[in-house]
Amino acid sequence: xxxxxxxxxxxxxxxxxxxxxxxxxxxxxxxxxxxxxxxxxxxxxxxxxxxxxxxxxxxxxxxxxxxxxxxxxxxxxxxxxxxxxxxxxxxxxxxxxxxxxxxxxxxxxxxxxxxxxxxxxxxxxxxxxxxxxxxxx
Amino acid sequence: xxxxxxxxxxxxxxxxxxxxxxxxxxxxxxxxxxxxxxxxxxxxxxxxxxxxxxxxxxxxxxxxxxxxxxxxxxxxxxxxxxxxxxxxxxxxxxxxxxxxxxxxxxxxxxxxxxxxxxxxxxxxxxxxxxxxxxxxx
Amino acid sequence: xxxxxxxxxxxxxxxxxxxxxxxxxxxxxxxxxxxxxxxxxxxxxxxxxxxxxxxxxxxxxxxxxxxxxxxxxxxxxxxxxxxxxxxxxxxxxxxxxxxxxxxxxxxxxxxxxxxxxxxxxxxxxxxxxxxxxxxxx
Amino acid sequence: xxxxxxxxxxxxxxxxxxxxxxxxxxxxxxxxxxxxxxxxxxxxxxxxxxxxxxxxxxxxxxxxxxxxxxxxxxxxxxxxxxxxxxxxxxxxxxxxxxxxxxxxxxxxxxxxxxxxxxxxxxxxxxxxxxxxxxxxx
Numbered sequence: 388x389x390x391x392x393x394x395x396x397x398x399x400x401x402x403x404x405x406x407x408x409x410x411x412x413x414x415x416x417x418x419x420x421x422x423x424x425x426x427x428x429x430x431x432x433x434x435x436x437x438x439x440x441x442x443x444x445x446x447x448x449x450x451x452x453x454x455x456x457x458x459x460x461x462x463x464x465x466x467x468x469x470x471x472x473x474x475x476x477x478x479x480x481x482x483x484x485x486x487x488x489x490x491x492x493x494x495x496x497x498x499x500x501x502x503x504x505x506x507x508x509x510x511x512x513x514x515x516x517x518x519x520x521x522x523x524x
Numbered sequence: 525x526x527x528x529x530x531x532x533x534x535x536x537x538x539x540x541x542x543x544x545x546x547x548x549x550x551x552x553x554x555x556x557x558x559x560x561x562x563x564x565x566x567x568x569x570x571x572x573x574x575x576x577x578x579x580x581x582x583x584x585x586x587x588x589x590x591x592x593x594x595x596x597x598x599x600x601x602x603x604x605x606x607x608x609x610x611x612x613x614x615x616x617x618x619x620x621x622x623x624x625x626x627x628x629x630x631x632x633x634x635x636x637x638x639x640x641x642x643x644x645x646x647x648x649x650x651x652x653x654x655x656x657x658x659x660x661x
Numbered sequence: 662x663x664x665x666x667x668x669x670x671x672x673x674x675x676x677x678x679x680x681x682x683x684x685x686x687x688x689x690x691x692x693x694x695x696x697x698x699x700x701x702x703x704x705x706x707x708x709x710x711x712x713x714x715x716x717x718x719x720x721x722x723x724x725x726x727x728x729x730x731x732x733x734x735x736x737x738x739x740x741x742x743x744x745x746x747x748x749x750x751x752x753x754x755x756x757x758x759x760x761x762x763x764x765x766x767x768x769x770x771x772x773x774x775x776x777x778x779x780x781x782x783x784x785x786x787x788x789x790x791x792x793x794x795x796x797x798x
Numbered sequence: 799x800x801x802x803x804x805x806x807x808x809x810x811x812x813x814x815x816x817x818x819x820x821x822x823x824x825x826x827x828x829x830x831x832x833x834x835x836x837x838x839x840x841x842x843x844x845x846x847x848x849x850x851x852x853x854x855x856x857x858x859x860x861x862x863x864x865x866x867x868x869x870x871x872x873x874x875x876x877x878x879x880x881x882x883x884x885x886x887x888x889x890x891x892x893x894x895x896x897x898x899x900x901x902x903x904x905x906x907x908x909x910x911x912x913x914x915x916x917x918x919x920x921x922x923x924x925x926x927x928x929x930x931x932x933x934x935x
Contacts, residue, residue: 405545405551409849416834417827420827436737438735451866451867452864456859557814573873592724592725600849682815
């Protein structure tokens with residue numbers, strides 16, 4: 388868990404037993420839930436929220452997800468979800484890594500690209516960028 | 525699978541592997557998804573839909589669920605979801621049974637009670653009752 | 662939130678946005694996940710765990726669920742999940758209530774009945790009862 | 799929906815209302831369920847199954863997922879899930895596209911890479927390749 392200082396946000400999510408599949412490991416799709424939850428909590432941390440964006444007619448839309456599965460999480464494990472962001476044109480790119488708290492092993496390495504949509508059209512995302520300004524270089 | 529004639533609607537739902545839990549059986553909560561899906565498909569069959577109700581400002585709200593788990597479903601099984609309805613005052617009561625298609629065994633026996641809400645208040649559900657009129661004695 | 666002293670265990674579960682349905686409220690089936698997670702965490706608290714039971718060839722099987730839905734949870738809400746247990750013959754009965762942390766309102770009132778199964782047969786559950794002995798009068 | 803002949807397998811999956819999120823569209827993570835279900839059904843079509851592989855001590859493990867989200871699916875939509883496979887060394891690469899049945903629009907474009915694991919170690923996947931031999935050039 389080196390290079391800690393590259394991350395902008397960290398939350399811990401305890402594995403819940405209903406998230407396991409028949410192999411006794413966290414199902415692949417569940418990590419997308421963890422990743423989404425981490426992004427939404429990061430949004431809350433900067434003083435914004437998904438619900439508030441929706442109320443303002445702004446919808447953050449995920450356009451692309453890349454996930455590399457490195458090791459499995461199991462019953463009793465805690466997922467340490469860390470992320471850092473960058474802005475590329477109108478896109479917000481979330482670099483998200485998930486570690487096994489007990490072992491420090493990397494479980495998942497993901498890159499999630501999103502765009503803010505208004506009335507069905509992509510926007511430049513200026514409002515969201517304002518909330519993220521401390522993290523966008 | 526006797527007393528077939530008591531049911532108003534039947535759909536088959538194939539078990540998907542991600543619905544299994546670490547014991548290799550369909551997770552308890554997944555049956556509520558099957559039950560909900562069966563009710564929504566029944567609504568479609570009578571010419572209505574959940575989306576249409578929402579568009580009209582009507583929300584069918586589940587107020588109570590009783591589920592008896594009789595036997596487990598596993599990978600490869602097909603859930604035969606059957607239901608019949610009755611009206612009790614403002615409540616619509618769905619009697620829902622799920623069978624294992626291959627064996628005929630009863631997997632789940634459920635009673636789901638719902639009310640139609642408008643602007644936060646329960647209604648008499650006359651509009652929904654109209655769509656169900658062939659089934660309500 | 663009177664009668665606090667009747668509960669044996671309490672955990673808080675923050676609502677995650679992916680748990681909402683198209684009405685913007687926590688989907689009915691998700692509460693079964695909260696209820697299951699609360700029971701499994703209670704098991705951990707008494708020094709046991711679902712994974713350990715499985716490793717010993719014991720499977721806690723839910724035979725019946727009753728859920729009364731009282732009010733909805735939404736984005737940003739925290740579910741306060743409380744439970745107390747009683748033993749009725751071979752059955753372990755979990756009385757589980759979920760409150761909205763911010764308002765104190767009761768969201769869900771549930772009774773979950775389970776039995777410990779070994780090699781496909783119900784057992785008297787003596788081993789589990791031993792872990793729960795401080796709570797079973 | 800051109801280039802139909804590149805696909806090895808197609809199944810249709812009807813959207814279920816509980817799969818929608820608060821925006822009224824299918825939640826991003828749900829597509830991974832559709833993609834997994836399509837792969838598992840393809841496995842059944844060639845005479846094998848996920849459950850059988852597990853019984854033989856073989857575990858197909860997803861090592862990487864890339865998903866491009868092109869357009870949303872909503873209540874009432876049917877997802878047409880199509881795939882073709884190629885083998886790259888020990889990896890099986892599934893090219894999976896999901897179309898909206900009514901409009902023909904591409905909803906999701908995905909590439910899923912997996913490896914067959916035995917006793918915790920990656921294998922060459924010869925047994926799985928044998929089942930897929932008609933599709934691997």
